[in-house]
Amino acid sequence: MKSSHMVDSEELTQKPAAIVVLDGQSLPVGDVVRLAHGAARPVPGTEAMKRVEESWHAARELAASGRVYGRSTGVGANRSETVPTGAAADHGLRLLRSHAGAVGNPLPAREVRAMLAVRANQLLAGGAGLRPTVVTALCEALESGAYPVVNEYGSVGTGDIAALSQLGLALAGEHPWEGGTPPRAQALDNNDALAMISSNALTLGQSALALDELRRLVAATQVVGALSLLAVDGSYEAYAEPVHAARPHPGSYAVATTMRRLLGAPERPTPPLGRIQDPYGFRCLPQIHGPAQDAADLLERTLAAEINAAAENPLIRADTALNSSPAAYHHGGFYMAQLALALDHFRLAIAQTARLSTSGLSALNEPGFTRLPPFLADGEAASSGVMILEYAAGAALGDLRAFSAPASLGHAVLSRGVEEQASFASLGARQTLRACDAYRHVVGCELVAAVRALRQRDLRIDPGLPVGLAFDLADAALEPDVVDRPLTDDVRVAAALLDQFADL
Structure with missing residues (x-):
């Protein structure tokens, strides 16, 4: 039996005609499914990309001038450990390498592609402080049919950090891709690593x-x-x-x-x-x-809120429109x-x-x-x-x-x-x-x-x-x-x- 949810690699690599605009604010569950099945091509919205750019510059400014979790400090129980300035360049990759320990069977293409779609859209909400080229790379992967190898187990519902670390290493050229042509490698640093993995994108994609x-x-x-x-x-x-x-x-x-x-x-x-x-x-x-x-409607509303949320910890706010200083808010929005x-x-x-x-x-x-x-x-x-x-x-x-x-x-x-x-x-x-x-x-x-x-x-x-x-x-x-x-x-x-x- 080949039902509608079963998609082979040949179908994924065919260039779809439909376009889905990712704006970080209004992506519906149905479009996540279409992107996961290779039935649509993602295009990042212009205004949304401006938010990503502003958020990235704000995050770099904050990390250079103060203590920001995961950027100038360690993570988890290491949150009080300061990352020395001389080690900052390597901190991001070390964080990704240490957290890319998902185990179990590799996930099917459609589940990983759903994760890529959700994460790209979340980043366009403008709260992650991640470099804009990462969004472009995720969209390129979705269009070509490429997806990183991601293993099944590694999350307990407080962030899909293991799966997203595998994605981060794949973007950096240190982890394998399957399917189509991988995007160009990204030079991820200490300002990108936690921003990449602070999300439940895999869980949300699977739920969709x-x-x-x-x-x-x-x-x-x-x-x-x-x-x-x-x-x-x-x-x-x-x-x-x-x-x-x-x-x-x-x-x-x-x-x-x-x-x-x-x-x-x-x-x-x-x-x-x-x-x-x-x-x-x-x-x-x-x-x-x-x-x-009724339960399906409730789940769809919940997913729509999360797929379009800037839930990264810390939340980076540039607030350029308000002429106020950038801020990093530490919170539990990942729960x-x-x-x-x-x-x-x-x-x-x-x-x-x-x-x-x-x-x-x-x-x-x-x-x-x-x-x-x-x-x-x-x-x-x-x-x-x-x-x-x-x-x-x-x-x-x-x-x-x-x-x-x-x-x-x-x-x-x-x-x-x-x-x-x-x-x-x-x-x-x-x-x-x-x-x-x-x-x-x-x-x-x-x-x-x-x-x-x-x-x-x-x-x-x-x-x-x-x-x-x-x-x-x-x-x-x-x-x-x-x-x-x-x-x-x-x-x-x-x-x-x-x-x-x-x-x-």
Whole structure:
């Protein structure tokens, strides 16, 4: 399966036509994803580059005339150690070399490229005091498809210092690049090193990728839920506008509206003949998908704030417009509590929607709802049909449930007790990315069963409706044979179809 988030090196090195202007103030999550996938070319904004230039000159002036953390002093527990003037030129590279100790597997290209995009935009906010040519180099790398080798582990949510040190050494010509043509080497010094690594750009980039994929998968799950509802002659009543106007949570109201649109249902549907109400898997879909939509919106707002933030410590302010002296503010803006909590909230919410998908799958296996053989089997005595899909979906849901454990409960005391808190937003970002594949396979299992049930019942769906378009896509792609056979390929195909369903 090659889903929308999987990009090969050949695609990355093709010159994209679209342009994304990086201005340090208004970069959306969607553009970070496009840059990570090589689907756009970054261009630094003119005014933003002026801010970078002013900030760089201010930082050099401050470091030459006073004590500025990480520039004229050491870092962490070494914050009180003054860097001798004669050693200042080498201090920056020594700092990068000592901190470039990330471990574990090398990260995929798209995750590193997302980091480059976020860091370039943050630098353009004008608070880092980093030389402007570094921004240009990051944009050149994004355009050519080049990315440094970055290892997985090295952050606890108080700055991705190990990963960004590897980037800094790559920019200085001391660390390998992959992909396209690397940018020209940068002569980084003591005024550049901490400014380069004082960021959570990797965590933010990974979070942006995870949010984009999971938001689309949740939307696709609603399409699958609509197919399953039709397969069991479910009621539209649970999506009626008066129900959600009476309890107006924004996400639930929006999901109910979406379900009516997918199904072509009126705002006030007529109660069906037969059973009075459906199982929770259908009746509570807006109440379970709604919180996931709300959580996605919260995470997107949090990411938008951080992607466009000047959060470096110290924050360098030139304030030339105010005719005031430059200043360096030492602070804790690198601490990612908001992001860690938003990621945890989002994963817990999507775990609920995936669990609801397994409820729909169980209903599709039940003759009392479908009026078909148990497990949608072929009619041969004791045939198992799609029975195994419940087990496969349950196994994938188990992984998803494990990934949903709150990362923000983590704790660490580091650097001789000076850094005695950690948000573990970095862990939350990795867990959210890992949740994508498990989620995709849970819903793929439900889709295979829903299409089989619709085929066996020979139900005709209006092709002018979104749910009808979805059925036609799946009907053309999935194997029609219902004899007992391995269903691995069916789920693989169905899981890949979810990317197209999201566009419906």
